[in-house]
Amino acid sequence: MNAKTTLRLLQATRQFSRSAACKDQVHPGYNKIKAIQEQFQKPDGLPIHLKGGALDKVLYATTIVACFAGILGFGQVVYDLGFAKKN
Numbered sequence: 001m002n003a004k005t006t007l008r009l010l011q012a013t014r015q016f017s018r019s020a021a022c023k024d025q026v027h028p029g030y031n032k033i034k035a036i037q038e039q040f041q042k043p044d045g046l047p048i049h050l051k052g053g054a055l056d057k058v059l060y061a062t063t064i065v066a067c068f069a070g071i072l073g074f075g076q077v078v079y080d081l082g083f084a085k086k087n
Helices: 003-017 028-040 054-082
Strands: none
Touching: none
16 A cells, blocks of 8 residues: 555545534534533632532532541540440
8 A cells, every 4th residue: 555545545534534514503412511611610719519509519518417427436436445335
């Protein structure tokens, strides 16, 4: 296979792979994704895990409460194991 044949093959492949649709038309989901990206890139001072709205705040608060409960439970286990109960 010489260089000329390879070049023709590459050009044919590029032409075949191009979309036949008009470039002005985009899938409606594309605009939806772009709007979500703009929301998450807005410089409002919030961390990324809270920019999703009220549901993100509820999930964050639930996680904090669960972590705090886990720390308290761990402290209780350490205390119980450190100070044996007398019979």
